[in-house]
Amino acid sequence: MRFLHTSDWHLGRIFHGVHLTEDQAVVLDQFVNLVGDSKPDAVVIAGDVFDRAVPPPEAVQLLDETLSRILLDYQIPVIMIAGNHDSPERLGFGNRLLSRQGLHVVGPLASMNDPVVINDAAGPVYFLPMPYAESAVVRSLLDENAADCERAMQAQINHVLRQVPADARTVAIAHSFISGGESSESERFLSVGGVETVTAGVFSRFNYTALGHLHKPQTVGKPNIRYSGSLLKYSFSESDHEKGLYLVDINQQGEVSTERIKLAPRRDVRCVEGMLEDFLKRPKLGESVEDYLQITLQDDGPVLDPMGRLRAIYPNVLEIQRTQLNATGELRGPVADHRRLTDHDLFASFFEQVTGVKLNSEQEAGFAAALEEVYRDRREVAG
Amino acid sequence: MRFLHTSDWHLGRIFHGVHLTEDQAVVLDQFVNLVGDSKPDAVVIAGDVFDRAVPPPEAVQLLDETLSRILLDYQIPVIMIAGNHDSPERLGFGNRLLSRQGLHVVGPLASMNDPVVINDAAGPVYFLPMPYAESAVVRSLLDENAADCERAMQAQINHVLRQVPADARTVAIAHSFISGGESSESERFLSVGGVETVTAGVFSRFNYTALGHLHKPQTVGKPNIRYSGSLLKYSFSESDHEKGLYLVDINQQGEVSTERIKLAPRRDVRCVEGMLEDFLKRPKLGESVEDYLQITLQDDGPVLDPMGRLRAIYPNVLEIQRTQLNATGELRGPVADHRRLTDHDLFASFFEQVTGVKLNSEQEAGFAAALEEVYRDRREVAG
Numbered sequence: 021m022r023f024l025h026t027s028d029w030h031l032g033r034i035f036h037g038v039h040l041t042e043d044q045a046v047v048l049d050q051f052v053n054l055v056g057d058s059k060p061d062a063v064v065i066a067g068d069v070f071d072r073a074v075p076p077p078e079a080v081q082l083l084d085e086t087l088s089r090i091l092l093d094y095q096i097p098v099i100m101i102a103g104n105h106d107s108p109e110r111l112g113f114g115n116r117l118l119s120r121q122g123l124h125v126v127g128p129l130a131s132m133n134d135p136v137v138i139n140d141a142a143g144p145v146y147f148l149p150m151p152y153a154e155s156a157v158v159r160s161l162l163d164e165n166a167a168d169c170e171r172a173m174q175a176q177i178n179h180v181l182r183q184v185p186a187d188a189r190t191v192a193i194a195h196s197f198i199s200g201g202e203s204s205e206s207e208r209f210l211s212v213g214g215v216e217t218v219t220a221g222v223f224s225r226f227n228y229t230a231l232g233h234l235h236k237p238q239t240v241g242k243p244n245i246r247y248s249g250s251l252l253k254y255s256f257s258e259s260d261h262e263k264g265l266y267l268v269d270i271n272q273q274g275e276v277s278t279e280r281i282k283l284a285p286r287r288d289v290r291c292v293e294g295m296l297e298d299f300l301k302r303p304k305l306g307e308s309v310e311d312y313l314q315i316t317l318q319d320d321g322p323v324l325d326p327m328g329r330l331r332a333i334y335p336n337v338l339e340i341q342r343t344q345l346n347a348t349g350e351l352r353g354p355v356a357d358h359r360r361l362t363d364h365d366l367f368a369s370f371f372e373q374v375t376g377v378k379l380n381s382e383q384e385a386g387f388a389a390a391l392e393e394v395y396r397d398r399r400e401v402a403g
Numbered sequence: 404m405r406f407l408h409t410s411d412w413h414l415g416r417i418f419h420g421v422h423l424t425e426d427q428a429v430v431l432d433q434f435v436n437l438v439g440d441s442k443p444d445a446v447v448i449a450g451d452v453f454d455r456a457v458p459p460p461e462a463v464q465l466l467d468e469t470l471s472r473i474l475l476d477y478q479i480p481v482i483m484i485a486g487n488h489d490s491p492e493r494l495g496f497g498n499r500l501l502s503r504q505g506l507h508v509v510g511p512l513a514s515m516n517d518p519v520v521i522n523d524a525a526g527p528v529y530f531l532p533m534p535y536a537e538s539a540v541v542r543s544l545l546d547e548n549a550a551d552c553e554r555a556m557q558a559q560i561n562h563v564l565r566q567v568p569a570d571a572r573t574v575a576i577a578h579s580f581i582s583g584g585e586s587s588e589s590e591r592f593l594s595v596g597g598v599e600t601v602t603a604g605v606f607s608r609f610n611y612t613a614l615g616h617l618h619k620p621q622t623v624g625k626p627n628i629r630y631s632g633s634l635l636k637y638s639f640s641e642s643d644h645e646k647g648l649y650l651v652d653i654n655q656q657g658e659v660s661t662e663r664i665k666l667a668p669r670r671d672v673r674c675v676e677g678m679l680e681d682f683l684k685r686p687k688l689g690e691s692v693e694d695y696l697q698i699t700l701q702d703d704g705p706v707l708d709p710m711g712r713l714r715a716i717y718p719n720v721l722e723i724q725r726t727q728l729n730a731t732g733e734l735r736g737p738v739a740d741h742r743r744l745t746d747h748d749l750f751a752s753f754f755e756q757v758t759g760v761k762l763n764s765e766q767e768a769g770f771a772a773a774l775e776e777v778y779r780d781r782r783e784v785a786g
Contacts, residue, residue, distance in 0.1 A: 074457050077492035088499045109460035114497050114506070116471045121500040 021140045021189070024055065026265040027066035027232030028250035030105065030206075032079030034071075035254060035289075035312065036338035041078050046286040047251055048086045051265070054281065055090050058267055061138050063096060066232030066248065067103025067152055067195030069111060087123060097122035099136050101151040103195040103232050104210055108151060129153040129161055129176075135183055142272035145189045148180040148226070152195040152210075152233075169196065169210060173218045181225070189274045192226040195233050198240040201247065204261075206235055206254035220245050227274045236261050237280070244276045253289035256314040256339065287311050287336060293343070295319055296326055302333060309334050316341040322375040363391055404523045404572070407438065409648040410449035410615030411633035413488065413589075415462030417454075418637060418672075418695065419721035424461050429669040430634055431469045434648070437664065438473050441650055444521050446479060449615030449631065450486025450535055450578030452494060470506060480505035482519050484534040486578040486615050487593055491534060512536040512544055512559070518566055525655035528572045531563040531609075535578040535593075535616075552579065552593060556601045564608070572657045575609040578616050581623040584630065587644075589618055589637035603628050610657045619644050620663070627659045636672035639697040639722065670694050670719060676726070678702055679709055685716060692717050699724040705758040746774055 029048075033040045055063060070079060090096055100123070102108040112127020119125075124136045126149040136147040155172040159165075163175035173196055184190060197203070197210055199217040210216040210233070220241025223229040229245040235258055237249030248265045250258070264282040271277075288308060292299075293316040303309045313334050317326060319342070330337045361369070367387055368379045379387070412431075416423045438446060453462060473479055483506070485491040495510020502508075507519045509532040519530040538555040542548075546558035556579055567573060580586070580593050582600040593599040593616070603624025606612040612628040618641055620632030631648050633641070647665040654660075671691065675682075676699040686692045696717050700709060702725070713720045744752070750770055751762045762770070 077490055080492050080496050084496050084498075087497070091500055107460055109463050113463050113467050114470075114501055115467075117474055117501055117504040117506055118497055120504055123497070123500055 021138065021142075021145045021270040022058070022060045023062040023064055023191070023268050024058070024060050024265055025064045025066065025228075025230040025246065025248045025268055026051070026251070027195070027230070027248045028068040028103070028235055028254075029065070029083075030068055030071040030250060030252075030254055031083055032071045032075035033252075033254055038312070038336070038338065039076075040252065041076075041082060043252060043286045044079075045082055047263075047283045048082065050283050051251075052086060052089045052093075055096060056094050059094070060096060060267070061140060062136075062147065063090060063098045064147065064191070064193055064230045065098065065100040066193050066230045067101045068105045068232055068250075069100060069103065070106050072105055073107035073110065091122050095122070097124065097136070097138065099124045099147050099149055099193060100126070101149045101193055101195060101232075102127045104152045104208060106152075108153075124149065126151045129157055135180060143189075145191060145270060146184045147191045147193060148177075148184070150176045150180060150192065150194045169216050170218045170222070174222050177222055177225075189270055190226045190228075191268075191270070192223055192229040194223075194229065194231055196231070197233055198231065198245065201234045201240045202236050202238060204235045204255055205257040206250070207233060227270055228268055228276050230266075230268075237264065237266075244278075246278070251283070252285055256289060256291050259289050259291045259314075290314070291316070293318060296323055296329070299330055300333065310336055313337045314339040314341065316343055318343045320376065322377055364388070404445075404521065404525075404528045404653040405441070405443045406445040406447055406574070406651050407441070407443050407648055408447045408449065408611075408613040408629065408631045408651055409434070409634070410578070410613070410631045411451040411486070411618055411637075412448070412466075413451055413454040413633060413635075413637055414466055415454045415458035416635075416637060421695070421719070421721065422459075423635065424459075424465060426635060426669045427462075428465055430646075430666045431465065433666050434634075435469060435472045435476075438479055439477050442477070443479060443650070444523060445519075445530065446473060446481045447530065447574070447576055447613045448481065448483040449576050449613045450484045451488045451615055451633075452483060452486070453489050455488055456490035456493065474505050478505070480507065480519070480521065482507045482530050482532055482576060483509070484532045484576055484578060484615075485510045487535045487591060489535075491536075507532065509534045512540055518563060526572075528574060528653060529567045530574045530576060531560075531567070533559045533563060533575065533577045552599050553601045553605070557605050560605055560608075572653055573609045573611075574651075574653070575606055575612040577606075577612065577614055579614070580616055581606075581614065581628065584617045584623045585619050585621060587618045587638055588640040589633070590616060610653055611651055611659050613649075613651075620647065620649075627661075629661070634666070635668055639672060639674050642672050642674045642697075673697070674699070676701060679706055679712070682713055683716065693719055696720045697722040697724065699726055701726045703759060705760055747771070 029044065031044055069083060087098055090098055102111045108127035112125055115125045115127065129151055136149065137144045138147065153172070155166055155168060158172035158175050162179050166172040166175045173194065197217045198220050200220065223245050227244065231245065231247045234247045235250040235254060237247055239246050246266060249261060249263055252263055253259060253261055262282055264280060267279040267281055269277045288311040290311050291314045296317050296319050299315065313336060315330060315337055317323060317340060326340050327337065371379050412427065414427055452466060470481055473481055485494045491510035495508055498508045498510065512534055519532065520527045521530065536555070538549055538551060541555035541558050545562050549555040549558045556577065580600045581603050583603070606628050610627065614628065614630045617630045618633040618637060620630055622629050629649060632644060632646055635646055636642060636644055645665055647663060650662040650664055652660045671694040673694050674697045679700050679702050682698065696719060698713060698720055700706060700723060709723050710720060754762050
């Protein structure tokens with residue numbers, strides 16, 4: 021039994037103002053070609069297919085196109101669950117009809133009844149889709165004692181295992197935060213005010229656990245409990261990840277082997293640091309100027325229009341940081357309570373922090389004039 | 404060849420603050436049973452399946468359930484187009500896969516390539532789905548000369564007819580405003596600043612034209628060019644409509660016969676008129692107090708809390724009108740320019756218009772106090 025494990029596509033994602041649909045289309049095209057080349061028995065997508073409950077129409081079209089190619093060109097079944105970013109009902113539309121075409125979408129927990137059984141020469145493998153569901157939903161549908169994420173996951177597992185023979189080969193598909201897993205900045209919390217993690221032990225019965233949610237590819241607890249990682253780097257904190265997916269083989273005895281396959285993005289996400297004048301002398305030979313960049317400038321003192329000048333060379337600079345400001349780890353506020361400062365003193369202090377120099381007399385006059393205008397407007401409203 | 408022609412379901416509609424999903428579920432349940440009883444060869448839905456581009460999840464679930472029952476329980480194909488209220492891309496998700504299960508959804512114009520061919524003993528009937536598309540979209544995809552709605556419709560027709568033998572029996576499915584058709588208050592304009600109507604003549608080549616958009620069931624131009632009308636009454640202007648659908652038969656010679664089938668809503672939409680005290684003596688024997696009501700009160704002078712008192716008997720009164728105010732057809736404004744009146748005089752004039760009596764001294768004092776509070780707040784903001 022051979023299948024591809026992917027997750028966290030986040031179609032429709034906007035990254036620092038940039039719509040990533042084209043970038044996603046590029047890697048999904050590679051993905052579909054990979055499906056055609058590796059001829060797996062199934063494709064598993066472990067949630068967060070869309071970035072939000074109501075994705076933009078072009079993201080819907082991209083998913084439609086991708087899945088239609090896999091199912092119609094290659095006749096390979098797809099098993100997909102809703103993650104915490106998906107709307108279960110929207111993702112699950114048409115699921116009873118689509119499952120007859122080999123597209124098994126499990127959106128709302130309620131519809132999660134049957135395992136998807138796929139056979140190889142050694143017999144059946146049970147794929148057990150467990151969509152993301154809040155503990156409250158699990159309590160109302162499966163187990164009223166599912167007080168937290170851990171017990172909610174356990175309740176889902178107990179529920180699906182009821183339909184599986186004791187000695188069967190099994191693949192769990194889930195979207196949750198396993199304790200010990202390493203998170204990044206682009207995941208959304210699963211629980212507000214409670215413990216959001218689940219211990220890896222709950223998955224010990226399965227031959228393989230295909231996880232979604234954390235964006236870094238990693239194993240948790242055991243070698244066969246894995247996050248595939250996201251399709252692309254969705255935050256600068258992921259700049260050192262290698263994005264891709266797993267090709268998983270399960271043999272007759274239920275032993276698992278995995279192979280990591282990388283996907284090549286249209287544009288990389290990189291964090292670089294240096295002096296502005298050095299950046300302006302670039303690009304270096306072979307450097308991809310189109311990448312999405314977070315540039316940290318080491319310059320002291322004021323820097324005029326760094327974004328405009330850097331973008332002349334690197335059009336996709338998305339964020340500029342300053343080591344000078346980062347050095348203290350926080351803004352160097354005045355010791356006095358800011359509520360007791362005059363507007364003038366508060367602004368002068370802010371200006372000095374951001375630019376590194378004191379307000380000069382011309383700047384002071386400009387600020388005073390702007391402030392007077394604001395006061396005048398307020399008086400007119402009140403008048 | 405026998406098929407059901409329906410349209411304008413507007414799933415997810417909110418009517419004067421009331422979510423109609425439950426009402427829609429009741430008539431759609433009747434509809435599915437009707438499909439099972441009448442065993443048509445196809446079901447045709449001529450657009451505005453949803454009320455808006457992003458329908459609420461429960462509307463998505465209701466459509467999913469309805470279509471799944473028709474296709475899985477009765478194996479009857481469904482042909483459905485997007486109307487002007489639908490998002491073509493969202494409605495069209497999975498259409499290539501779903502069409503293999505007999506669900507033919509034509510969302511965006513681009514995907515409108517093939518007629519749906521259904522055979523009876525006399526041979527094939529060509530169902531030609533033409534989704535709603537703005538003229539600009541038709542110009543970019545089919546015919547750059549499609550300057551208005553009429554020519555855009557003609558371009559779509561020319562396009563689909565290319566794939567149809569000259570003597571074939573045909574059913575056009577379209578969502579547009581045919582000149583001479585009678586509109587109601589719940590349709591949305593199809594064209595801003597241009598002529599939105601299409602002449603019935605463009606459909607003369609088809610044996611039957613299944614139209615959507617206008618909410619009143621009606622024929623336009625010829626007996627076999629028909630609007631099925633909407634699923635429910637979606638405005639008080641439709642209170643005298645009989646909502647339902649058409650059962651259409653096309654014989655071997657291409658002759659058409661139609662039968663009108665009514666659907667019974669959970670709650671009717673009614674407009675009634677009378678004196679408040681008469682309404683408070685009701686309900687009359689056999690009157691359905693749960694109906695959605697627009698009540699026009701004939702009382703002169705002020706009426707205290709009419710909504711609260713009427714709802715004690717008729718819980719779904721949604722609108723109260725006053726003949727007294729309607730009589731002049733417009734508000735009886737003061738002759739003087741309202742910008743020159745004091746706040747006090749302006750309010751006194753408004754109060755008299757709405758209640759029919761002059762402001763008394765107690766009310767005057769209350770208004771003055773409220774006004775002073777507003778002035779004080781403004782001064783504090785400005786302070």
